[in-house]
Amino acid sequence: MTDADAVTRLRRADADRRAARERVDAVGEDALRALQTACEELRALLTEYEGRATGDGDFAAFIEFQDRIAHFTNDLDEELPERTVFEEIDERLQQRRLTEDDFAAVRERIDAAAETVDPLVEWEDARERYGEARRAARRRLDTVGDQIDDRERLVELGEADLDAPTERLREPIERYDEAVTDAFDAFRSNASAREVLDFVETTALYPLVPFREPPEDLLAYVHGHEAGTEPIPQLLAYAAYSRSKLDHYVADADALKRSVATRQTYLERLDADPLTVGWPPPAADTLRWQCNERISVVARFAPDVVSDLRAVRALTRRSDYDRLRDSAVARERLTDAERERLRTGAVADELADLRAERDALRDALDELSPLA
Template sequence: MVESVARLERADADRREAKSQVESVGEENLRDLREAVGDLREILTAYEDRAVRDEDFAAFIEFQDRIGHFTNDLPEDLPERETFEDIDDLLQQRRLVESDFEDARERLADAESALAPLEDWEDATDRYREARRAVGRRLDEVRDEIAERERLQRLGEADLDAPVERLRDPIETYDQNVREAFASFRSDSSAREVLDFLATTANFPLVPFERPPDDLRTFVRTHEAGTESIPQLLEYAGFSRSKLDHYVDDPDALKRAVATQQTYLERLDADPLTVGWPPPEADVLRWQCNERISVVGRFAPDVVPDLRAVRELTRREDYDRLRTSAQARDQLTDAERERLRSGAVEEELAELREEREQLEDALETYPDR
């Protein structure tokens, strides 16, 4: 049996046993007892210092009155009611000293020990819930592991001799061309134009460019330096303020806007527009291409035909077969190939599926409560 399931079964048995002990006394009675213990402790704490002072007779009378009403209001069938009555008798004296309060607390602690069944049940319930959560966490892990083995099996069944170049060549051609085009756009266009372009890509969620920082975009819009290229702005950012004063009208503004965003500007490249290898699923790639056509057309219309050629690949009947072959060649390690050949993956998958069934059955058998 799966260890987490066995733990849940034990936790459920402990919880049921603890609950039977509570029911033998009465859950409501025990909760009333816990409330009474807490209330009496609060009264003792509130009056201890004043009720033992000879000069504070009013507090002494008020304290004994509260204790009397407290005891009289207790339910007749409250567990340990006699202990509360004994404490009441102890405190209804003509004069109280600190040792009387100590004695009262000791007797109250004896009454509190009767709460053990309720506390045991609550502890057992906490352990049960944690054990059930552990089963859920393990189920998530097992499902992930099953998905990984199934992925390996699919890759292991791939035709490693399939002509994957039918996909790779158009994709590599597009990726190379769009990288070169974006690099030229970044270096030849003004920073203002490039950042405006990047801002528009927010309308295309499948083109995940990082949004330009607001302070940087404001700077290139409102300063003459914004007409310079990004490489030129980065070069300016490395100048001293005295040297920079000869090139721009507001050196401090450039330092604040450009130097603080140097990493963002240096990392700008065409990665969000590239396909990569192996390519994604056909539907995913098709949607990506649809959005990228609109985006790429804004700075490199001559690359759009390459992108359309990539989109056409997704309509090939053999796309999935070629993609799986590409994944197998690219992703399967020698160790994974050996595990597939020896049947180890198949054995692991069978064991994991059996464990998944046990975990799912356990969650159904032992509800969240």
């Protein structure tokens, strides 16, 4: 849906709603609703009694029906639209004998009278269409907002210095990432599963080190069984054994199967990724806070890697960090097609069109009253 579609649909729906409301006001909403109710009640009476009050049916029901019709008509407001139609219906139904044709003719008269309620029905339909048009316009506004953000991001990336010496950031970051990955792999492979999982559990104190917490049953197992002193790769090897073979290696094969075999995916995916920086790096403030937390965490299992991490943190204080990072982000994220669109000015044109569309949608939504 485009701007013209959403705004035109909204304005047309509003115009339809207002026109329908004028037709309702010309008669009166209360009067039309009263007429609508009267038609529904009379149809219900016909349905209730037709089988018993026609022909030679139940005479008591016939008398009761005529009495209820009389009371129904007498209770109608004198100013009710189409009241004379109800009076004529009453007169016809007060005959000494009623047939199915009488009931059919009365229903036709009710249907004709109910046409007077059409403006009310049309107004309610118009209100519903208007409400949906407003919701559609708001959805389109959200979409346009996202598209504007996307184009603004492209423009920002396009302004980056693509020739900036990003290796000044990349080399220290890659050196740290490789060092911490190797150190964690060694820690995971050589330390006991109990020690590794306890380490991971302590990282919950550091929200910028997003390790997934160990499952409680797995923690309980490594603390309560001798097999917990084995490294994680050995536990995973045990989990693949048959129960009969596993009985030769651990005291409680069933417990290992329950607590380790069911957590293989967690153990297999446990790596240094939450400790790495990656490329391109985050904004300076974000990276600085990440480094502050990671220094405390990395020091627990790889103190010799802390110096590499401090070197990464020092990057965030460089006066050219933002310029180098912007260049890195642009190189990584800008596709050839996006670069061409930036070069030709297509992105700028799209951004101008989208901003105009956003303004038109906002103006229409603000100008036209909410659904009441």
